[in-house]
Amino acid sequence: MKEKLSGNVxxxxxAGAGKSTAARLLAQKLGYLYIDTGAMYRALTWKALKRGINVFAEKQLVALAEETNIYLESTTGGILKVYCDGEEVTKAIRQENVSCHVSAVARVPEVRxxxxxxxxxxAASxxxxxxxxxxGTxxxxxAPYKFFLTASLAERAQRRYQELLAAGQPAALEKIKEEIHKRDVQDSLREVDPLQPAPDAVIIDTTNLWIEEVVDKMLSIIYERHNFGTGGATNSGLSV
Known part of the structure; x- marks a missing residue:
């Protein structure tokens, strides 16, 4: 797998399906730049909350988005740093208060x-x-390589619970499960760009998989498509 690839992934x-971790590792293996778009919406949500802006005040959110500079930096160690107007907010945007409100911000068409x-x-590179x-949608x-990662609600809540405990933040498993379910509904039913697999995305259930297994599956599919020169046409809509 030494051949240099091109084509975005x-x-x-x-939430909790393992997207960010898998994407970060995959980018490292491919020598690609990793971009966590969710972190960008979180950064804007963090700024809105810090300013006391109501997350349902669409005009104020749009104005905030237009004036805000969000920058992502991927370090050589694979760590993604998030900056909002020059201030690093990598840890701040993972707080529960931000998690509870980010869907409301992300649903605004002009913010998106x-x-x-x-x-x-x-992604121009x-x-x-x-x-x-x-x-993908x-x-x-x-993009020639599209994936949709999913997992059971119980597994996703457990992962988030462990993540918060490891970060030294208070956490209640049942509350986390309720919040993730609520966000699933909001993201799936929003009128603009709802959460759904692209027609040609490969669907991977990560419930019982180690993250390395998920990345290996994606790498295998990427190189198979690259070698056959079929881009996104091979295995369209496949679940693995």
């Missing part, structure tokens, strides 16, 4: 338009791994 899926604009500029909730519909 789009990874979508609900602004952030999608930034995301597409970052044609060598990025980008994860989110509408990457809206942000990078022409």
């Amino acid at each position: 789009a990874i979508d899926g609900p 338009r602004r952030l999608v604009e930034l995301q597409r500029k970052m 044609n060598r990025v791994v980008m994860d989110g909730r509408d990457i 809206n942000v990078l519909p022409e």
Whole structure:
């Protein structure tokens, strides 16, 4: 697998499915830039909450998005740092208060338009791994490699619970499960760019898989498609 690839990778899926971790590792193995689009929406949500802006005040959110500079930096160690107007907010945007409100911010069409604009500029190199909730369907519909990661609600809640405990933050498993379910509904039913697999995405259930297994599956499919020169046409809509 030494041959240099080109062609962006789009990874979508609900909260807790392992998108970010898998995307980060995949980008490292491919030598690609990793872009966590969810972190961008979280950064804007964090800024709105910090300013006391109501997350349902659409006009204020749009104005905020237009004036906000969000920058992602991928370190050599594979760690993604998130900056909002020059301030590093990598840890701050993972707080539960942000998690509870980010869907409300992300549902605003003009907010999405602004952030999608930034995301597409970052993907212009044609060598990025980008994860989110509408990457394959809206942000990078022409990406030759598309994946949709999912997992059971119980497993996703447990992962988030362990993540918060490891970070030293208070956590209640049942509350987390309720919040993830609520976000699933919001993301899937929103009118603009709802959460759903692209027609040609490969669906991977990560419930019983180690993250390395998930990445290996994606790598195998990427190189198979590359070697046969079929791009996104092979295994369209496949579940593995």
